[in-house]
Amino acid sequence: MAGQRLDATQAVRFLQAQRLLQAGQPAEALRIAAALSSEVPRAADAWQLLGMCLAANDRPGEADSAFQRALALLPDNPVLARNYGVFLARYGRTLRVQGELESAEQVLRRALALREAPLSVWIDLGTVLRSLGRIDEALEAYRHAELLTAQRGEPLPEVQDAINGVLADAGRTAEALAGARKLVAAHPAHAAGHETLSHLLWENGAELAPGEDPLAEFRTAAAAQPGNRALQLAFTRMLLATRRPEEALAVLKPLRHRDPDDPVLAWFAADAQDALRHHAEAGALYAAASRTSLGALPAFLNARARHAFRCGDVELAQRCAGQAVAQAPDDQDAWSLLGLAWRLTANEKEHWLCDYETLVGYMAIDPPPGFGDLEDFLQELAEALHPMHNASREPVSQSVRGGTQTAGRLFGRDVAVIGAAESALRAAVERWLSVLPDDPSHPFLSRKQGGVRFVGSWSVRLNASGHHSNHIHSSGWASSAFYVALPRHVFAGDDPGHAGWIQFGQPLEDLGLDLPPRRVIRPRPGHLALFPSYLWHGTVPFEDTEPRLTIAFDMQPSTRRGTAGGV
Template structure:
């Protein structure tokens, strides 16, 4: 560091550089508040400096303030557009907000500026996977591997090959990676995943061998537990999930998987893993948050509230704990305390979409539709395609008398019923449905509904159903594909509409499952957060009610908010076996309960544009 001669002021450029290095050092040691404060002071002296704005963007991003981060990234690029690293970091932010096309454009620009930037090729490959473009992902990830043959990049290439249907190539590459990196737990687990569908015993042997040498025993035990769950060896799965948590009590994925089994088997050990982990790590906020969520889903409201209140006193005012307690009190009819708790949570994470949605929920209940819309507009700026945001916007607009409600929820155009075509080899759709109705129950191993789903008094399969290679499931998927193409072809064009604007002829299934409702069963009102388009296929039905009772029918428009006379059922459909109903994933829907010894069997699925 140079020192100015006596009587001469310090060199301004050197002063600026030194202050910037101090800000960068604060960022690198995790002192984000100091880094941000230093950047803001630098920005006041020299506005819109590219490096300062970039560092400010990274600090905002780490703090979860997505909107401020994006603004700073774009100010940095406005000051100097030729920054491939900034473009790549902006793309990461956009990808996390599910703005995949914008992320891809940013990465394409980064690669144009620096063709040898391996991370940009890698991230572009991940975005292509997000967009369900596996062929493009393969090309991009192969280029990334040429530039930087890290195991992590190669493992992403395995995923791309599998997504493209090149299962043998994916398996061969996974074998090759594991052979070159036998001590890399991620590499061996990737290899095991490629083998577990066709050769589960081989996959298990790989994981058991890895267990003898790895330092990451918890993750490997969890992986074995997942394999055992897939093969319906649930007692063995329990043992491995418990072993994972003994090694790492903060492994939330293992807690969730273990307690899902306990819940569906009506096992008294439900929740015990969380209690044991909290005893070992009493200041770990995620344990309390997830335990309370499990209790709430199980209907144990008092216990959930007590856990959250205890957590805040023991672990501090974590924003997720504050939000969880707010939601819990809101469910119990307290409209005052939740507002204070949500305000505190939002002050820590103003761009958290979940927090914004639940603030809007509270506003809608209280009749402040303008405030609800402000929260939802903020959430939409972070995640433009979030289905829950649009679902709640539709409610706020309807209750405020805003005609945008009818534009958004265009039931006449968007809600359509079709009869599934009969696959080759069947005498008709009804015969096909009867065979499916005989097969699907064999996939149900649980005793009751899953946690945190809309199913009441029924069961739901674990696996992605359309990933099952059984000929009946393959035939069902082909039938759905046929009517899906017909549905898409009839949609109008409208780039301003959140559903029509995403219309593509190429699509893929993001989820599919089998549901069996027993007597007294129904679906609570809900939306599908993970989809764009949803479809319900009716396989077998009990005797349904008439226009008066509507037992077993599906309804649209009524929410889960319990708004009393402000609720509105916009449409009802009396389904029949062999029919399917398409609707946007943001449409509120549920079913009327029924009483019959004949189960109600459906196969819902979610679809995204490719």
């Protein structure tokens, strides 16, 4: 197809549209570009301009088509290919952030098919593949990004940090630890690298670095760089997550002296004082921070609501949680706290929100095709999962106590029995969705679709005395617990103490609220519990030499069915 050139008048309008784009007036630019592409339908410049304008007007699908039309008219133009690659890179990143992982992968791979694709494409592709559980492919993408940065003489610590994370996901923990040590030695100012190193040592140090304090290197770096705010905040977060509030306050003291009006520092100090049960000091700090821009931030409002519960101020807790829900209607933390406030004030809305009989599903799954029966399937699944539990303790800031959790995403790994489990569990979820009632005013039921996309998946192995502390799932809409293997006494008898059972409705222990669970379920191998992500849930500790092995996953609603991680 022969191309066309713009005449002098059309070229003036082309430049006018470009100036409008640069001036932040994309709608006006789009009107000109649409007219040009209609007038000169075989002009690659007109279609490229239309693509740029459509992208600026948040119409990426149409922009993609316009760029493709331009490229078909002028296939060997390096400027056009470069501009299209930049668009695809941004489009792919947007899809990734939105959780539309399969679509993001397709777009990013098309960007890589063009000449001189941006480095960011390889990084985003690695992130997408890691999120999909395709660990080997993710590592390959990150390695390619690493090679490009080396060729340019501009090594990016973010790329090496991602590689270390993928190595940990793959169970290559010693390599990940060595890489993390190398990274912080070369880039001592890189906060994320220190976080990765500390997490690796926290979970695996007993085996790979006996006697080493997981936070030692982080502490040294923070002390040496008092002006590195990102590093100081990251170190403080780690101290709070590992339950070292006194040290956190010591780190915060000079920072707050230097910048007394920083509301984030006040928030961190409030969290530390609250952890120490210094509630009066914490309350004053939360109140001061609430008068800044933090006062409208859902995460801060949730933190202040938790503090209010600890102080017995249910009215303040309800007000904060209500404000958080108003700001972010899908915030699972906020709904869990608001439901708790309703319970404490005997408000019937608690039963509407939580409805433990209707909204908590519990069912046996069907054995996947190719397995003789459910018992055979569970045995093979357990044999695949056990080697993935190569850490020596639970992760930081997770509900697991006395056990381990697999790294990275479980579903999507190149393990046949895990793929079979994913399909069987998806089918069970869709059966559950089909019988749930409709309620357009309900924060959970109103979002119900025909299917789901998995946004996180992992396995937990609890040992003797292990349990899950009461918690909710902030990243989900619906969550789950699938029982692969259990100590026999957990499911074989009616233990009056409910050892090893799952319980719903009892809040986070450190809120200090003496509330019993609303519903308790005895788990059975091959059975699946499903529930809204904002429901408080945990497990009762048990004593047994046999481990308690489960798979869990978080979900977001989706209209598509049958595709792992579908969008």
